[in-house]
Amino acid sequence: MFRKHRDDLLDAMERERAAWKMVVTVLADQVEFLRYQVTQTPHMSPALRDLAEQPTMGAVPVDDGFRPYLTEDEEELLALRINDHVSEVELRKLAEELDIPVPSLEADE
Numbered sequence: 001m002f003r004k005h006r007d008d009l010l011d012a013m014e015r016e017r018a019a020w021k022m023v024v025t026v027l028a029d030q031v032e033f034l035r036y037q038v039t040q041t042p043h044m045s046p047a048l049r050d051l052a053e054q055p056t057m058g059a060v061p062v063d064d065g066f067r068p069y070l071t072e073d074e075e076e077l078l079a080l081r082i083n084d085h086v087s088e089v090e091l092r093k094l095a096e097e098l099d100i101p102v103p104s105l106e107a108d109e
Contacts, residue, residue, distance in 0.1 A: 038069070073100050
C-alpha cells in the first residue's frame with residue numbers, strides 16, 4: 001500500500017514538473033516574441049550575430065520610415081477616434097496641436 005502511494009506521488013511530481021517546464025517554455029517564447037516585436041531583430045547568440053552581420057552581395061538597406069509601434073499619444077488619439085469621441089476633423093486638429101502624425105485607420109495595400 002505504501003509503495004502504491006509513493007508511486008502515485010512520484011507520478012504526480014513528474015507530471016507537475018513537465019507542466020512547469022511547459023510553462024517556462026511558453027513564457028520564454030513570449031519574451032522572445034515581444035523582444036522581436038520591439039526590435040524587429042531576432043535574438044541570436046554572439047557567434048550567429050557576427051555571422052549574420054557580414055555584408056552580403058545583394059543586401060539593400062530598406063528605410064521606409066516604418067515604426068513597429070505607436071506612441072502613447074497616437075494610441076490615445078486612435079482610441080478617441082475609434083470610440084467616436086472625436087470626428088476626423090477634430091482628430092487632425094488634436095494631432096496638429098500635439099505635433100504628431102495622424103495615425104491612419106486604413107489598411108495598407
